[in-house]
Amino acid sequence: MDNELRVDVRKRHAGGPEIAAALRLPLGTHSVTVLFGPSGAGKTTVLRLIAGLDTPDSGSIRCGDEVWYDGARRKHVPPQSRRVGYLSQDYAIFPHLTVRGNVAYGAHGWDVRGLLARFDLSDLADRHPRQLSGGQLQRVALARALAAHPRLLLLDEPLSALDAPTRLRLRADLRQLLSGVQMPAIVVTHDRTEALALGDSIAIMIDGKLRQAGAVGSVFDCPADADVAAAVGVETICPAHVISRSAGLVTVEIADARLVAVDIGDPSPEVFACIRAESVTIERNSSGNPSSARNHLPARIVSVIPEGPLARVALDCGFRLTAIVTRQSEEEMQLREGDQVTAVVKATSIRIVPRG
Amino acid sequence: MEWQALYLSLRLSFWTTLILLAAGLPAAHWLTFSPRRWKFLVEAIVALPLVLPPTVLGFYILLAIGPHSPAGRLYAALTGGMLPFSFQGLLVASVLYSLPFAVQPFASGFAAVDRKLIEASWCLGVSRAATFFRVIVPLAVPSIVTGMILSFAHTLGEFGVVLMVGGNLAGITRTVSISIYDDVQALDYRAAMHTSLLLLGISFLVLAATYGLRRRVWAVWPPYGQ
Numbered sequence: 001m002d003n004e005l006r007v008d009v010r011k012r013h014a015g016g017p018e019i020a021a022a023l024r025l026p027l028g029t030h031s032v033t034v035l036f037g038p039s040g041a042g043k044t045t046v047l048r049l050i051a052g053l054d055t056p057d058s059g060s061i062r063c064g065d066e067v068w069y070d071g072a073r074r075k076h077v078p079p080q081s082r083r084v085g086y087l088s089q090d091y092a093i094f095p096h097l098t099v100r101g102n103v104a105y106g107a108h109g110w111d112v113r114g115l116l117a118r119f120d121l122s123d124l125a126d127r128h129p130r131q132l133s134g135g136q137l138q139r140v141a142l143a144r145a146l147a148a149h150p151r152l153l154l155l156d157e158p159l160s161a162l163d164a165p166t167r168l169r170l171r172a173d174l175r176q177l178l179s180g181v182q183m184p185a186i187v188v189t190h191d192r193t194e195a196l197a198l199g200d201s202i203a204i205m206i207d208g209k210l211r212q213a214g215a216v217g218s219v220f221d222c223p224a225d226a227d228v229a230a231a232v233g234v235e236t237i238c239p240a241h242v243i244s245r246s247a248g249l250v251t252v253e254i255a256d257a258r259l260v261a262v263d264i265g266d267p268s269p270e271v272f273a274c275i276r277a278e279s280v281t282i283e284r285n286s287s288g289n290p291s292s293a294r295n296h297l298p299a300r301i302v303s304v305i306p307e308g309p310l311a312r313v314a315l316d317c318g319f320r321l322t323a324i325v326t327r328q329s330e331e332e333m334q335l336r337e338g339d340q341v342t343a344v345v346k347a348t349s350i351r352i353v354p355r356g
Numbered sequence: 357m358e359w360q361a362l363y364l365s366l367r368l369s370f371w372t373t374l375i376l377l378a379a380g381l382p383a384a385h386w387l388t389f390s391p392r393r394w395k396f397l398v399e400a401i402v403a404l405p406l407v408l409p410p411t412v413l414g415f416y417i418l419l420a421i422g423p424h425s426p427a428g429r430l431y432a433a434l435t436g437g438m439l440p441f442s443f444q445g446l447l448v449a450s451v452l453y454s455l456p457f458a459v460q461p462f463a464s465g466f467a468a469v470d471r472k473l474i475e476a477s478w479c480l481g482v483s484r485a486a487t488f489f490r491v492i493v494p495l496a497v498p499s500i501v502t503g504m505i506l507s508f509a510h511t512l513g514e515f516g517v518v519l520m521v522g523g524n525l526a527g528i529t530r531t532v533s534i535s536i537y538d539d540v541q542a543l544d545y546r547a548a549m550h551t552s553l554l555l556l557g558i559s560f561l562v563l564a565a566t567y568g569l570r571r572r573v574w575a576v577w578p579p580y581g582q
Contacts, residue, residue: 051475053475053478079479080482080483081481084479086476086479090472092470092473092475092476094477095473105477105490106480106481108481147480148481
């Protein structure tokens with residue numbers, strides 16, 4: 001008995017990339033899967049295909065033992081029969097109904113009053129949607145979706161309709177609500193912090209293709225290729241040439257600099273070296289003290305850009321390397337443009353991915 | 357003063373509006389949401405009465421409902437009566453003549469309903485038909501009211517088609533506009549003035565009430581000016 005959602009579809013939109021998505025989502029667990037990628041990657045389309053609002057060109061969509069779409073047999077189950085809770089970007093709350101009317105809209109014998117109470121909406125039950133804030137509208141949308149007994153929730157950019165301070169506050173609320181509803185969910189977002197905050201697992205979508213899927217931490221730390229690395233926000237992605245491999249380590253050359261990294265076992269000589277800014281340490285002068293870090297690179301500071309409590313430091317080590325340090329260290333070390341420093345990177349912090 | 361003609365006109369307008377409401381809502385729904393490529397042809401046919409001279413329209417309707425036409429024969433077989441020069445025949449003509457005045461506002465109202473609301477309703481398990489009555493119609497009420505008022509007022513004022521299809525039979529097909537024409541032909545300017553003034557007053561009241569009502573409807577939702 002495979003209790004999972006299996007999507008394997010193709011869809012071409014006029015003017016967009018061809019969407020080709022293969023996705024498996026267990027339905028037994030209550031995990032949140034983030035569908036992550038840059039704008040225009042086709043994330044919303046995948047969500048709409050699962051909801052039944054759009055029809056794929058070919059492929060199949062199965063939910064448990066039900067077939068929702070089968071291109072070969074020309075079978076398409078309408079959204080009404082799929083029991084999927086779909087929340088569009090702006091929540092699509094019915095403007096002519098009260099909060100209670102909205103929540104009760106698709107309810108089948110479910111306790112509407114209980115749902116209102118659970119989502120902290122009891123006091124707002126007789127209000128009209130235009131009197132509600134963005135966060136309240138989101139709760140109405142969730143309560144309304146749950147009232148119709150879905151077996152799966154689909155949320156399209158659930159926080160994008162909100163202003164920045166509200167978005168920060170609601171990110172935590174939404175995580176709590178999602179884990180409270182005990183239902184598998186797919187959340188579409190292009191925001192890295194949202195993906196990290198909301199997701200248990202993640203699927204990266206670029207140019208219409210699903211490129212990598214897995215636990216959020218592992219995908220963010222170990223991107224499978226340079227595009228995924230860029231999508232998950234790895235700051236430094238440099239083409240590199242493999243010089244030697246030994247004892248599980250690989251030595252690569254970027255411009256004139258040599259770096260030691262952990263070997264992932266891919267035999268190709270041409271690779272990308274991916275380095276997150278937060279794993280780059282800056283030292284004033286090589287003190288000569290022994291260090292466990294394998295890579296010490298002489299570097300010149302190109303720019304120092306403050307980012308809140310942190311500062312982003314661009315370094316030139318023969319190739320461009322980005323580091324992130326706290327403002328405090330930046331001030332203590334008096335990092336200035338043009339200064340000569342040493343960039344320190346551990347071998348385990350360099351992710352080597354195949355090129356081409 | 358032709359109270360009989362006025363009563364007949366109001367009766368005709370009332371039934372025309374009612375039939376157009378019943379037939380226009382599904383027609384407008386189809387025109388708005390159908391994916392058919394050839395629906396522009398239907399749109400053009402619905403809009404024909406806007407540009408055709410009433411005499412042309414009236415002539416074709418007369419032929420179509422005449423005793424030798426299939427429609428006329430069917431009607432005769434069902435009721436034993438004849439459509440031309442009867443109130444029922446007038447009603448058929450009025451409905452066709454005012455069709456665009458109902459269908460076009462309905463359709464533009466439906467088209468203005470946010471597609472996301474309709475899809476939200478589908479995803480909540482509500483059928484297309486129920487979504488139409490629970491989401492689309494309530495949100496298009498201002499446009500539906502506009503379409504009904506336009507149909508009513510347009511029927512009240514029609515002249516050419518009535519003359520072609522209904523003739524001028526007192527109490528059966530003599531509408532208020534025809535009675536005014538008759539009065540003027542008979543040089544009874546006093547009666548014509550009274551009836552005209554009454555028709556002017558009624559038309560103004562209906563339209564004023566509509567716009568006043570519509571403003572209230574719009575002020576509740578959506579935001580005024582949209």
